[in-house]
Amino acid sequence: xxxxxxxxxxxxxxxxxxxxxxxxxxxxxxxxxxxxxxxxxxxxxxxxxxxxxxxxxxxxxxxxxxxxxxxxxxxxxxxxxxxxxxxxxxxxxxxxxxxxxxxxxxxxxxxxxxxxxxxxxxxxxxxxxxxxxxxxxxxxxxxxxxxxxxxxxxxxxxxxxxxxxxxxxxxxxxxxxxxxxxxxxxxxxxxxxxxxxxxxxxxxxxxxxxxxxxxxxxxxxxxxxxxxxxxxxxxxxxxxxxxxxxxxxxxxxxxxxxxxxxxxxxx
Amino acid sequence: xxxxxxxxxxxxxxxxxxxxxxxxxxxxxxxxxxxxxxxxxxxxxxxxxxxxxxxxxxxxxxxxxxxxxxxxxxxxxxxxxxxxxxxxxxxxxxxxxxxxxxxxxxxxxxxxxxxxxxxxxxxxxxxxxxxxxxxxxxxxxxxxxxxxxxxxxxxxxxxxxxxxxxxxxxxxxxxxxxxxxxxxxxxxxxxxxxxxxxxxxxxxxxxxxxxxxxxxxxxxxxxxxxxxxxxxxxxxxxxxxxxxxxxxxxxxxxxxxxxxxxxxxxxxxxxxxxxxxxxxxxxxxxxxxxxxxxxxxxxxxx
Ligand SMILES: Nc1ncnc2c1ncn2[C@@H]1O[C@H](COP(=O)(O)OP(=O)(O)OP(=O)(O)O)[C@@H](O)[C@H]1O
Ligand SMILES: [Mg+2]
Numbered sequence: 057x058x059x060x061x062x063x064x065x066x067x068x069x070x071x072x073x074x075x076x077x078x079x080x081x082x083x084x085x086x087x088x089x090x091x092x093x094x095x096x097x098x099x100x101x102x103x104x105x106x107x108x109x110x111x112x113x114x115x116x117x118x119x120x121x122x123x124x125x126x127x128x129x130x131x132x133x134x135x136x137x138x139x140x141x142x143x144x145x146x147x148x149x150x151x152x153x154x155x156x157x158x159x160x161x162x163x164x165x166x167x168x169x170x171x172x173x174x175x176x177x178x179x180x181x182x183x184x185x186x187x188x189x190x191x192x193x194x195x196x197x198x199x200x201x202x203x204x205x206x207x208x209x210x211x212x213x214x215x216x217x218x219x220x221x222x223x224x225x226x227x228x229x230x231x232x233x234x235x236x237x238x239x240x241x242x243x244x245x246x247x248x249x250x251x252x253x254x255x256x257x258x259x260x261x262x263x264x265x266x267x268x269x270x271x272x273x274x275x276x277x278x279x280x281x282x283x284x285x286x287x288x289x290x291x292x293x294x295x296x297x298x299x300x301x302x303x304x305x306x307x308x309x310x311x312x313x314x315x316x317x318x319x320x321x322x323x
Numbered sequence: 324x325x326x327x328x329x330x331x332x333x334x335x336x337x338x339x340x341x342x343x344x345x346x347x348x349x350x351x352x353x354x355x356x357x358x359x360x361x362x363x364x365x366x367x368x369x370x371x372x373x374x375x376x377x378x379x380x381x382x383x384x385x386x387x388x389x390x391x392x393x394x395x396x397x398x399x400x401x402x403x404x405x406x407x408x409x410x411x412x413x414x415x416x417x418x419x420x421x422x423x424x425x426x427x428x429x430x431x432x433x434x435x436x437x438x439x440x441x442x443x444x445x446x447x448x449x450x451x452x453x454x455x456x457x458x459x460x461x462x463x464x465x466x467x468x469x470x471x472x473x474x475x476x477x478x479x480x481x482x483x484x485x486x487x488x489x490x491x492x493x494x495x496x497x498x499x500x501x502x503x504x505x506x507x508x509x510x511x512x513x514x515x516x517x518x519x520x521x522x523x524x525x526x527x528x529x530x531x532x533x534x535x536x537x538x539x540x541x542x543x544x545x546x547x548x549x550x551x552x553x554x555x556x557x558x559x560x561x562x563x564x565x566x567x568x569x570x571x572x573x574x575x576x577x578x579x580x581x582x583x584x585x586x587x588x589x590x591x592x593x594x595x596x597x598x599x600x601x602x603x604x605x606x607x608x609x610x611x612x613x614x615x616x617x618x619x620x621x622x623x624x625x
Contacts, residue, residue: 112527130530142528146546146623155542159532189623209532 059088059213059247060109064118067104078104080273081118084266089244093258094251096268096276097309102251103139106217109249110136122213132160135211137219139251141198143190149177149201150186156205176208177201179234181227196223203231207238213247220257229289232260240286255305259298260289267308277308331384334391335364341395341403342416352416356398359419363387413593422597429582429601436567436578439495443502444563451510452552456540459518459548472512480505480562481569488574498570505566506559513555517548550624553617560613564606579605 067079078101086092094102107113108120111130120127143152153173154166161169177186180200190198199222206214220228239246252258258265262281269276281301283292292298342357367384374380394415400406402414458464483504487497521544529543545552571580579602586594 107527110531112530130533132533134531136528136531138524138528140524142524144525144528144543144546146549155538156532159534159538189625191623191625 057088058085059090059123060084060086060249061121061124062118063121065108065115065120066117067101067108067113068116069104077116078273079108082273082275084275084278086247086249088247091239091244091248091250091261091263092266093262093264094249094266094268095253095255095258095305095309097270098253100268100270101273102268103217106136106138106215106249106251109213109215110134132209133212134215135206135209135213136215137199137202137206137217139217139221141190141195141202141222143198143201143205145190148187148189149182149193150174152190152201153177153205153208156209160209172208176204179207180204181230196227199223200227200231203235207235210242211246213249215249217251218253219250220252220254228257232257232289236261236286255302255309256293258305259283259301260287260292265305267305279305330388331364331367331391334388334395335360338391338395338398341398344403352402352414352418352420354416355419355423356394356416360391360394363391410590411592413596418593418596418600421593422600425594425597426601429579429598432578432582433601433605435575436571436580439498439570439578440502440563440567442499443567444506444560446499447503447506447510447559447563448556451507451555452514452545455511455514456518456544456548459515460540460544465515465519469515472508472515476508476512480508480566484566484570484573494570494574494576497574498567501570502563502566505562509558509562510552510555513558514548514552517551517555518544520551521547550621553620557613557617560609568602 062082062084065079065082065084066077068075068077070076082105094105096102104113108115109127111127111134114127122133143149144155147155150170150173153176154169157164157169157172161172174183174186177183180203182197182200182204185193185197190201193201199219203216203219206216220231223231235248239248248261250258250261259281265279265281266275267277267279268274279301282297338360339357342353342360364387367387370380370383374383397415401409401412402416458468480501484497484501487500488494491497491500525543525547529539534543567578568580568583571578572584575581579598583595583598583602586592586598
């Protein structure tokens, strides 16, 4: 079943200086339970696209359909991990989760909610920092709290904007595994949109990789990742199909950079 | 160690020595002056031995040095040398003596003053904060109210005093009203700004969590605007104090503002000075508790 459909989606930021088109005539469909990765150079509109999915921004023209219906705002069916760690600074790590959970799980008792919060904080390895305020946590730790909150709320669609960007390599590996495990345990009913600029991460996680082009605001290429799951990182990275795919993706990136260079020379 | 309390000790000795010399006019107050100097010095020394924080010890003893230097000079020009007009510039020892004897009277007056202050100020907080939260959160209301605050906010609330006394039945009601107005605007305007300046990503996060109206206002907007609200509340408190004193000077029959005004009408300047010093104490105590409350409420910031 198709979960998300983008139809001729165009988006422009408007301010006093005029309009600035970031996304142009994008068409894309994402199946229910699919895991897609979006990669592309900085400034190509990945975060903007996430905000559109989230219902924080609306298309300038064209449409985004969720389960066949146009998005009219934010909803419990979607959870976001923003690129810039976005916790409430006046709440402890645990309170941040509890507060989020309270908004979805109306019927649950305080105790149950706290239990869920603790479980997820343990999953991201922060059991010893439950009562710390965000200002007392490092950037990577704050991001892990935000990830724990999004995962704990169990949305249908998980929107993640470079969620592991600030996390160190060791925790990053653990979080990648955790994310895949939770997604696979959930019988892959959760649809995941995962923005990253790490090509290896995209290949490891995604069913399909969407490569965006710089400047033009369009999708450059959609590439299906052929590897079976569960994927073992250490094995996978040594195979030649992996290297081939990786080279292709790097090429797509490099291509972009080359074009930019030529532009510079021409002008 | 010597460096730390050197200046304080120097002025301590000067102060005690000049206190022991027979002054021309104020032998009665000498003991009080020496007593105060001893208390200050003892505080310094205990600090030196018990407080591990070097910077704090240093600051404390430097403050003590300044205070004692001031007292010494004051004493020198009044009680010792009598260079200054005795009538207008009483010696510090005499002031201290008077302060201790007048203390109970002033405390009783203070009780009345605090009632007015707390009444007006708390009323202002209770009305200004929720109102500004709602108005700030509702973009359209905000745009309507913002220009109004620009006109009404800067009017010095002192100008309302005569009118308030005229239209309200009792002095108490009119001073509470004036204090209310004085505290209202700074709290209101700062709360509005606080709401307006909450980071967009925080609002976005709350929207993603689908936070309902009430928790949005009181668990997201309120704490988000809190630093700014507290700034407003501090300014409001200062205003309240000024207005309280002004109102009491104009129309009261008790209270600390009345005390100063009453005795200056009789040209009893020692009591006027005693009243002013007492007010300084009161403000210090209130500010201390206010700061404690602030650092508790904003403990999540670093
Ligand atoms: N609020 C805004 N107003 C105007 N322009 C914006 C706004 N937010 C983003 N932009 C512009 O839109 C373009 C896309 O921004 P976006 O944040 O979506 O990029 P991104 O692909 O997420 O980049 P990165 O990889 O650096 O996070 C950028 O050129 C940026 O300047
Ligand atoms: Mg981005």
